Amino acid sequence: xxxxSTAMQFIIFLIFIVSGCNAPDSDIPGIHIAPPDTNxxxxxxxxxxxxxxxxxxxxxxxxxxxxxxxxxxxxxVSTSDAxxxxxxxxxxxxxxxxxxxxxxxxxxxxxxxAYGLIIIPGGYGNQITNGLKIATRIRIRDAVRERxxxxxxxCAGAWVAVGPTPAPGTAASYGFAIVTGSILKLYLPDGRExxxxxxxINFADQTKRDLVWWGGPYxxxxxxxxxxxxxxxxxxxSQTWAGNGFVVISGIHPxxxxxxxxxxxxxxxxGLDYDVAFxxxxxxxxxxxxxxx
Numbered sequence: 001x002x003x004x005s006t007a008m009q010f011i012i013f014l015i016f017i018v019s020g021c022n023a024p025d026s027d028i029p030g031i032h033i034a035p036p037d038t039n040x041x042x043x044x045x046x047x048x049x050x051x052x053x054x055x056x057x058x059x060x061x062x063x064x065x066x067x068x069x070x071x072x073x074x075x076x077v078s079t080s081d082a083x084x085x086x087x088x089x090x091x092x093x094x095x096x097x098x099x100x101x102x103x104x105x106x107x108x109x110x111x112x113x114a115y116g117l118i119i120i121p122g123g124y125g126n127q128i129t130n131g132l133k134i135a136t137r138i139r140i141r142d143a144v145r146e147r148x149x150x151x152x153x154x155c156a157g158a159w160v161a162v163g164p165t166p167a168p169g170t171a172a173s174y175g176f177a178i179v180t181g182s183i184l185k186l187y188l189p190d191g192r193e194x195x196x197x198x199x200x201i202n203f204a205d206q207t208k209r210d211l212v213w214w215g216g217p218y219x220x221x222x223x224x225x226x227x228x229x230x231x232x233x234x235x236x237x238s239q240t241w242a243g244n245g246f247v248v249i250s251g252i253h254p255x256x257x258x259x260x261x262x263x264x265x266x267x268x269x270x271g272l273d274y275d276v277a278f279x280x281x282x283x284x285x286x287x288x289x290x291x292x293x
Contacts (some may be wrong), residue, residue, distance in 0.1 A: 021155035035078035068114040074101030075131025081121040113147035118156030145243030158249035184217035216251035246287040
């Protein structure tokens with residue numbers, strides 16, 4: 001029985017290290033725990049958005065752009081997540097274009113830099129990485145660090161944002177490594193790993209929210225950059241500068257649609273959190289820091 005118990009613990013450990021929006025080296029078939037409708041192939045006809053530029057609120061960023069948001073919905077991204085973000089963007093009068101992996105691969109650095117903000121939704125970090133050409137991943141990094149486009153990543157989008165600095169002219173082995181640092185680590189609600197969970201999040205402005213976690217990381221403890229924390233005290237959302245670009249990342253899903261909760265039987269004490277998601281969008285787009293701990 002001891003051997004059986006040890007074997008079972010080992011299996012659970014394997015599932016733990018490969019699940020969720022996911023860290024690198026986790027592309028093992030059959031034991032993924034992914035957000036709903038994560039694309040395993042490139043969507044053929046993503047929503048092209050409403051790319052007409054709209055006026056920005058006072059205090060806008062100095063970075064010049066023609067469209068507010070470049071929203072990614074390619075290989076490795078949850079379509080329902082991307083579509084919910086598109087609706088949040090539209091509802092608040094911002095302009096955007098949604099692109100899949102092949103479309104993003106076809107964009108030049110100048111074309112990417114014509115946007116104010118790139119958003120990478122939740123999904124599979126490893127598949128997002130492998131679904132894009134190396135040159136594209138380099139261009140995304142350069143668009144943020146050199147050209148000043150802002151970056152916002154939710155869960156998988158957070159995983160792929162941080163990593164060791166690649167050699168000049170090369171791509172990171174995983175993700176984009178827009179911000180230099182160690183690969184992020186998985187957060188475990190209550191020390192365990194369910195498929196999904198509602199987690200208590202404390203914000204620097206003293207407010208609290210019940211937010212959806214789906215295999216996300218805890219994010220870096222950047223100086224003067226932690227926007228919110230898990231109940232353990234580990235950072236849940238953080239912001240920082242990366243070269244000329246402003247970066248906001250979230251290990252949790254304020255943009256999660258109701259269907260995610262319904263599908264997992266999650267009880268949300270305070271309802272949908274789209275207002276929190278939009279605050280992150282506006283902060284990233286306008287390069288205006290949110291309150292921090």
